[in-house]
Amino acid sequence: MMNNLMRAGLVAVVALLTGCVTPPQKNVDYTAFRESKPASILVLPPLNTSVDVAATAAVLSQATLPLAESGYYVIPVGVMEETFKQNGLTSPDDIHELPAVKLREIFGADAALYMTVKQYGASYAVVASTVTVSIDAELLDLRNGAKLWSGSKQVVHANNNSNGGLIGMLVQAVVDQVVNNLTDRSYSVAGMTNAQLLSAGTPGGMLYGPRSPRYEAQ
Amino acid sequence: MITHNNNRRAGAARAGRLLAIAALAGVLSACVQQPKSMYSWQSYQGSVYSYLKDDGGDYATQTLAMEKNIETARAANAELPPGFRAHLGMLYMKMGNGDKGVEQMQGEKAAFPEAAPFMDFLLRNVGKPQTVAATDAGTPATGSPAAGSPAAGSTTSAKPAAAEPAAPAEAGTLKKGS
Numbered sequence: 001m002m003n004n005l006m007r008a009g010l011v012a013v014v015a016l017l018t019g020c021v022t023p024p025q026k027n028v029d030y031t032a033f034r035e036s037k038p039a040s041i042l043v044l045p046p047l048n049t050s051v052d053v054a055a056t057a058a059v060l061s062q063a064t065l066p067l068a069e070s071g072y073y074v075i076p077v078g079v080m081e082e083t084f085k086q087n088g089l090t091s092p093d094d095i096h097e098l099p100a101v102k103l104r105e106i107f108g109a110d111a112a113l114y115m116t117v118k119q120y121g122a123s124y125a126v127v128a129s130t131v132t133v134s135i136d137a138e139l140l141d142l143r144n145g146a147k148l149w150s151g152s153k154q155v156v157h158a159n160n161n162s163n164g165g166l167i168g169m170l171v172q173a174v175v176d177q178v179v180n181n182l183t184d185r186s187y188s189v190a191g192m193t194n195a196q197l198l199s200a201g202t203p204g205g206m207l208y209g210p211r212s213p214r215y216e217a218q
Numbered sequence: 219m220i221t222h223n224n225n226r227r228a229g230a231a232r233a234g235r236l237l238a239i240a241a242l243a244g245v246l247s248a249c250v251q252q253p254k255s256m257y258s259w260q261s262y263q264g265s266v267y268s269y270l271k272d273d274g275g276d277y278a279t280q281t282l283a284m285e286k287n288i289e290t291a292r293a294a295n296a297e298l299p300p301g302f303r304a305h306l307g308m309l310y311m312k313m314g315n316g317d318k319g320v321e322q323m324q325g326e327k328a329a330f331p332e333a334a335p336f337m338d339f340l341l342r343n344v345g346k347p348q349t350v351a352a353t354d355a356g357t358p359a360t361g362s363p364a365a366g367s368p369a370a371g372s373t374t375s376a377k378p379a380a381a382e383p384a385a386p387a388e389a390g391t392l393k394k395g396s
Binding site for chain 2: 040056057060061062064065068069071072073074075076077078079080081082083106109187211212
């Protein structure tokens with residue numbers, strides 16, 4: 001004799017077992033992405049339309065984790081930035097204009113991620129201050145220029161630290177912040193935004209890359 | 219009899235509730251993101267942030283932290299993330315330690331074959347004599363990202379191409395419209 005609550009519990013367990021393999025949203029067209037099968041991604045320095053100049057560094061430096069954990073090789077961003085610099089390219093606007101063929105030739109990546117940071121930083125109010133980071137991203141195939149995926153994410157983080165969500169907590173747990181003695185909350189929120197925007201397996205999100213154990217199953 | 223039935227029902231209800239809570243917790247912790255990290259990240263992204271934000275930052279501090287990370291990852295039998303070795307290699311080259319720099323770049327290539335084109339591009343320039351542009355004398359092996367001080371990156375076409383390692387000699391070819 002089964003109680004309703006018991007049944008609900010079992011349903012929840014079944015949901016747990018099947019829930020992890022939820023397919024991405026149906027209204028997103030993954031045809032080009034699946035055909036392209038990119039293995040490596042070049043994350044270009046993001047355009048920055050926010051008022052804080054630190055936004056580019058914060059977003060660029062933290063884009064590697066979600067993409068690598070999703071199964072992609074990510075071109076080392078610091079070395080990439082330095083290479084651009086040595087070639088006289090310091091403006092993300094100029095870098096975003098570079099021909100795909102040239103990027104492919106130098107960096108050897110299958111795809112490039114073009115990001116725009118639209119909001120970055122704190123806004124102060126009487127009761128509580130919030131930190132907002134908002135990012136747009138587009139993934140292009142460097143071999144044929146095809147658009148593979150696009151997405152955008154905004155994370156608003158309130159003062160009381162209860163709004164970070166699980167992904168934020170996980171990001172903070174895995175990222176060692178000792179080196180820089182980072183107290184910069186905007187940097188942390190940028191990490192959460194990147195994680196939510198670029199982690200595979202979310203509705204409408206990126207697909208898993210070849211290095212992920214979930215690549216074959218998707 | 220009636221009380222016994224009630225107890226059983228209450229017990230079933232409690233079990234169901236616990237099951238539901240446990241399942242919900244499972245969903246939240248297991249499905250939001252992979253529970254197990256593929257890589258040992260540690261200071262890598264923080265190091266890159268410091269590098270990007272502070273015009274190179276403190277090479278020695280970053281290098282020291284990253285070397286410690288290598289030991290920690292080895293002890294935990296964990297993989298270093300993509301880019302870690304290449305970034306460390308660049309820091310070594312910046313500090314004039316070309317051999318260690320090359321070693322790390324080769325390590326990046328060995329761990330991630332996808333890195334080969336970019337690492338080869340960088341390594342092609344190592345060992346080429348660096349003449350006028352060198353700010354720190356006595357550094358025979360210098361890769362493209364290591365050439366000159368971070369501040370030197372702002373001047374570009376003004377430099378004679380011959381005084382530069384090969385990657386900066388590609389300046390112009392990278393520019394748009396070419």
